[in-house]
Amino acid sequence: MELDWGTGSYEETGVQLLPVSEVVVELAKPLAGRKVLDVGCGTxxxxxxxxxxxxxxxxxxxxxxxxEVAGERAAQRGLQVEFLSGDAGGLPVGDGTADVVLSVFAVIFAPEPEKAIAELARVTAEDGRIILTAWPPGGPLTEIAVTAGKFMAQVFGQPDGDQATFGWHDPDALRAAFAPHGFEVEVERRELVVNHRSPEAFVEQSSSHPMAVAGANALAQRPDGAELAQELEARLLAVARAANEDANAFRVTNPYAVVTARRA
Ligand SMILES: C[S@@+](CC[C@H](N)C(=O)[O-])C[C@H]1O[C@@H](n2cnc3c(N)ncnc32)[C@H](O)[C@@H]1O
Incomplete structure (x- = not known):
């Protein structure tokens, strides 16, 4: 079953990821009067x-x-945004209607990447651009998510899915996937720094992330759920402590990929 990102609390993560949207919107400028589509807008x-x-x-x-949260934030700031319920695999907008398509760590969660890429291409105007971001493997935030994913897969006797994932950060995979739609792709590496009071406070915050809440709900169905949850927390804390760059608090530097696609 697909994750509902409205579960738990995405809000604090959204604040931590805001600098990435600032980078993406800066790259997309000038934007005045242009049609922008944000795919997987979150908050x-x-x-x-x-x-x-x-x-x-x-x-x-x-x-x-x-x-709803995004709509409230727009209203508080007096900004006009049309919010639509929809999925990257079937975007609720017409062909060629977006001058700029943005997707910050969002289309990467589409269960059928090829379909999502076809949709991004379909809605982009003839001279338009797609700018999306993705996590490459190996960064601390990715390591935390992978550790949790592997633990859950082990507990529930499922394959951990590492091999099947599309490389949204990978220039070769992206070029091969976008080329049939007539798009060329550029990939640039950037870094996001995430700060918190301590590794413990960061892991505590992470426990309300939608993915973590979905995982905790699944573990709670098992008779040994409480011990498993403790074991998972200990493993995540070990990864967070090992990645921590600040002995007096918590700081991690995460590489991410900014992918720009336009018609060749
Ligand atoms: C990590 S959040 C990023 C949200 C926002 N772009 C930001 O930068 O804060 C991932 C978002 O992708 C959305 N999402 C998940 N699967 C999706 C899909 N198949 N199509 C479009 N959006 C999806 C989630 O609902 C969630 O809002």
Whole structure:
């Protein structure tokens, strides 16, 4: 079953990821009067920044609760954004309607990447651009997510899925996937720094992330769920402590890929 990102609390993670939307919107400028589509808008980070630049913004997400939060944030700032319920695999907008398509750590979760890429290409205007971000393997945040994913797979006797994942950060995989749609791709590496009070506080915050809440609910169905949850927390704390760059608090530096696709 697909994760509902409205589960638990994505909000604090959204604040930590905001600098990435700032980078993406900066790269997308000038935006005044241009049509922007934010795919997987979450709490509206990129959509709101683009609207503040004078873009005509449509923002799509499958998570109803996050669309509500994003809508409230837009209203508080007096920004006009059209929020639509939808999925990257079937975007609720017409062909060639977006001058700029943005997707900050969102389309990467589409269960059928080829279908999502076809949709991104379909909705992009003839001279438009797609800018998306993805996590490469190996960064501390990715390590934490992978550790949790492997633990859950082990507990529930499932394959951990490492091999099957599409390389949204990988220039070769992206070029091969976008080429049939007539798009060329550039990939740039950037870094996101995430700070917190301590590794413990960061792991505590992470426990309310939608993925963690879904995992905790699954573990709670088992008779040994409490011990398993403790074991998982200990493993995540070990990864967070090992990655920590600040002896007096918590800081991790995460590489990410900024992918720009346009018609060749
Ligand atoms: C890590 S959050 C990023 C949210 C936002 N872009 C940001 O930068 O804060 C991932 C988002 O992708 C959305 N998402 C998950 N699967 C999706 C799909 N198949 N199509 C579109 N969005 C999806 C989630 O609902 C969630 O809002």
């Amino acid at each position: 509206g980070n990129a959509a709101l920044l683009a609207a503040a630049e004078g873009a005509e913004v449509t923002a799509v997400d499958p998570a109803a609760r996050l669309l």
